[in-house]
Amino acid sequence: MRILGPNCVGLLVPAIGLNASFAHVPAPAGNLAFVSQSGALVTAVLDWAGSRGIGFSKFVSLGDAADVDVGDVLDYLASDPDTRSILLYIEAISGARKFMSAARAAARNKPVIVVKSGRADAGARAAFSHTGAMAGSDAVYDAAIRRSGMLRVYTTEDLFDAAETLARMRPLNGERLAIVTNGGGPGVMAADALDAVRGVLAPLSPATLRSLDDTLPPNWSHGNPVDIIGDAPADRYVRALEALLAEPNADAVLLIHAPTAIVRSEDIARAVVPTLRTAKRNALTCWLGGDGVRSARALCAEAGVATYDTPEDAVAAFQQMVAYRRNQALLMQVPPARATEVHDAARARALTQHAASEGRAELSAVEAQAVLAAYAIPTVPTRRAFTPEDAVQAATEIGFPVVLKVLSRGVSHKSDVGGVMLDLANAAAVRAAAAAIEQRMRTERPDAPLEGFVVQPMIRRPRAHELIAGIATDPVFGPVILFGQGGTATEVVADRALALPPLDTVLARDLIERTRVARLLAGYRDRAPVDLNALATTLVQLSALAADLPEIAELDINPLLADERGVIALDARVRVAHRAGVPFAIRPYPEELEQRVDWEGRAVLLRPIRPEDGEAHRRFFATLDPEDVRYRTFMQLRTLAPSQLARLTQIDYDREMAFIATAQDENGDSETLGVARAIGDPDNLAAEFAIVLRSDLKGRGLGRILLGKLIAYCSERGTGELVGEALTDNVRMIALAREFGFDVVPAGAPGIVSMRLPLRSAAAAD
Secondary structure, three states: OOOOOOOEEEEEEHHEOOOOOOOOOOEEEEEEEEEEHHHHHHHHOOOHHHHHHOOOOEEEEEOOOOOOOOOHHHHHOOOOOOOOOEEEEEEEOHHHHHHHHHHHHHHHHOOEEEEOOOOOOOOOOOOHHHHHHHHHHHHHHHHHHOOOEEEEEEEEEHHHHHHHHHHHHOOOOOOEEEEEEHHHHHHHHHHHHHHOOOOEEEOOOHHHHHHHHHHHOOOOOOOOOOOOOOOOHHHHHHHHHHHOOOOOOOOOEEEEEEOOOOOOHHHHHHHHHHHHOOOOEEEEEEOOOOOHHHHHHHHHHHHOOEOOHHHHHHHHHHHHHHHHHHHHHHHHHHHHHHHHHOOOOOHHHHHHHHHHOOOEEOOOOHHHHHHHHHHOOOOOOOOEEOOOOHHHHHHHHHHHHEEEEOOOOOOHHHHHOOOOOEEEEOOHHHHHHHHHHHHHHHHHOOOOOOOOEEEEEOOOOOEEEEEEEEEEEOOOOOEEEEEEOOOOOOOHHEEEEEEOOOOHHHHHHHHHOOOOOOHHOOOOOOOOOOOHHHHHOOOOOOHHHHHOOOOOEEEEEEEEEEEOEEEEEOEEEEOEEEEEEEEOOOOOOOOHHEEEEEEEEEEEEEEEOOOOHHHHHHHHHHHHHHHHHHHHOHHHHHOOOOOHHHHOOOOOOOOEEEEEEEEEEEOOOEEEEEEEEEEEOOOOOOEEEEEEOHHHHOOOOOHHHHHHHEEEEEEEEOEEEEEEEEOOOHHHHHHHHHHOOOEEEEEOOOEEEEEEEEEOOHHHHH
16 A cells, blocks of 8 residues: 655546545646656645636645655656646655656656756855855755756746646757847847847848748848837738748747737737647747737637747746746757766775875875876866975976976865966976965864875966866765866856766767856867867766765865867866765666677677666667567657657666667777567556567577566566567467476467566565
């Protein structure tokens, strides 16, 4: 028995008349599911929605969630045929990995829209590093919602507006908005609202401008927004809309109308609705006013055309579409194949363990740089000096000019005490700088022990950008990766973005693009674009470091210099925890499951599939005979759509597994030979399996190897049973299943058999 609550309002299912709650009003039937952690908000939303005629498929109050939590309800609603969109009000998440798995699965099926309360920070956070100080909890929630493919909004009204907007949304191919209006003021208001959220106003092509010139009066605005002048009759609206809906540079069109005495708003709506309803791209409307435009709004609503009260509301709705598209794209994009990872986890772990053995929570500057170097993150040579004379000797060996930095566990940020001295050209300058640092430490920080100095060569890259990259640990979601503008004022500038690891190159580039400094990194005037591949690779390597070394609580690279030549870490701080850290919210690639086997004298690697395997998987699919594809999919399928390819390669290792067999071809490139896949239910009671081999390799024992590994993995994980279906003429699959002890019986549909292999007893399951 599953328990809802305690301390909750209860559950309503309006379509069947179920009201297991103490809500003061019933909920009308509809296709929106509402899930709330706040009981007070439940009753308020019921009142609010009832007055607006909004109906619900399910209405769930979670309360204290002693058993059923947000993840459980998301898993249920994801496959609920009566639910079109899921609306969440959340205050806090306890089981981050379960929540992320459920959210990502639900968001692949239908829009999931979230209001997260508690945005304001309770106070300044004391942190060891810049990264830790900047990684606030609400920003981490924001990153989690984005990574899961959901959409975050900030008010209850926005929650329902977004549900309606996304329900009517056509595929959005870009982020450029064209605006047509019968008044210059409302058009400018819409353009201002778009600019305020860094939106994109569509540039009009010469062909569209000529078409509008032929249609509109000579005094039209000759640009976007398109002002068709206040005396516009209904047919002028239609012709202008048709021109903008055909504009190749526009991804959506917004029509804004202010009522006039010349033509009734209702007549204009009747004229434009057929064009808007049949448009192949998103079209939004804004009917400014009250009683005079009420019938125009009603006509649009009846036709399924999105309509809003103000230009700002319409622009906000379009940006909701844009944000949702971006988040969904992250779920669907397949990153390019990556080069062989270069990292030495054992070397880095030895450094953290050495610090732990000495009871230190902080790595020295030399150790921190060595950890980065172990993950192929470019660093500057770093030497430790205990005395000023040691510093002079180190500088002489490194070569002038050099940088001298204070070394003290009591000083979090060296610049706070003038502890960084640049461009020291000779031994006398180094000696004087060391003496100055010693004096400042005695007068300004007598409580902080001076442990020596760090000597590094002076790096001259005058056109490089100072960036920050690092790892922080959130108490709920575990490690997070931070990127932004660096330097001594990084907290003041506060230009940063967060992402939940693990990262691939696609996610790393998205993290970069979400910062303001990203526009500078693209190059401007005589400043060359930064090597973004090198920058993204650094973020991916930080993600791998966080996965391999869970004892790292905070890591800070500031500054990380970046220019057209690549990146280099000038300074790094690393703090380690002497207890188990919070695990990844999204299970990282399970490298420990890799296994090398000998098959027909050929070295074959069995390993979990990775997002970067997309292109190899597409080539693998292309090798399959049409009959083998039919055996696997029960239909004829010629190619894999990008979304299908993403779904096959970007798996949730916490709930599903796909083992691929790979080997080197005659050119030394890796090729996929076969795949065995199991997708479990949220409670791990059963997992549906499938297996497919390259068509020319069938009957040679590779399928037996793959299925054996899959069964062993599921047994170890505690899965209740493996289940699957096969066509009756797929004799090889049926024979292989029987060989491993599957029960093979006719399924409900003709021509299909059901295969079942119990992996644990009912007693063990209990």
